[in-house]
Amino acid sequence: MKQVNQIVSSLDLQQEKGRSKISINLEAREALLKEVLKSLINLGHIHSADEGLFNTFENLLSDVSDQAIAMGLKKAESFTGFFSLPTFKDLCMINGDDLGLPSALEAYREAAQATTPVTNYKFTHPIVYHAGRLTGWFELRNFEEYKVFPMFNIEYEKLVQKILNGESIAEPEQLAIARHSEVPLSIEENKIKLKKLMDSLK
Numbered sequence: 001m002k003q004v005n006q007i008v009s010s011l012d013l014q015q016e017k018g019r020s021k022i023s024i025n026l027e028a029r030e031a032l033l034k035e036v037l038k039s040l041i042n043l044g045h046i047h048s049a050d051e052g053l054f055n056t057f058e059n060l061l062s063d064v065s066d067q068a069i070a071m072g073l074k075k076a077e078s079f080t081g082f083f084s085l086p087t088f089k090d091l092c093m094i095n096g097d098d099l100g101l102p103s104a105l106e107a108y109r110e111a112a113q114a115t116t117p118v119t120n121y122k123f124t125h126p127i128v129y130h131a132g133r134l135t136g137w138f139e140l141r142n143f144e145e146y147k148v149f150p151m152f153n154i155e156y157e158k159l160v161q162k163i164l165n166g167e168s169i170a171e172p173e174q175l176a177i178a179r180h181s182e183v184p185l186s187i188e189e190n191k192i193k194l195k196k197l198m199d200s201l202k
Helices: 002-009 026-042 051-060 066-076 085-092 104-113 126-135 137-142 145-164 187-200
Strands: none
Touching: 026 051, 026 066, 051 085, 066 085, 104 126, 104 137, 104 145, 126 137, 126 145, 137 145
């Protein structure tokens, strides 16, 4: 829907995901909320929007960022369940799925199966590495899932919340793996090398 796309594209969702950025310009905020209500009417989620409903909508979303509202409107396009204004606020809540993060269980199993050195393992997202590190690689490899997953989940949810708050999760620093660049000489090559060395000493 063109109107929905215009509202979403007018806000930089990629840059501001998870940040509490609310318009300080009251006129701009009011205009945004009115456009959102119009879109919700066009989507068939609500039938009309009088002043009383607008005031309720405005108060309900007073702590929701502009970017999250745009995200919620995008989700409302495909929403098929019972719709209410509180439902829309729920749609505005950005979660790990919106950011392309694996589920906690998927992340746990990936971390538990990571080969060593773990810093050089190709994780689907840095959050998996950091959750594994905070939980403990020994525990992940040696304890049963029902024992260690709750520990992992606590650390994982903390990291997800950091991302939702706009913090970045650093890539793990890869360890340099020592490699012998030279191919060992054959017996014949060693004989030639030794002969040259002996000749140089004459």
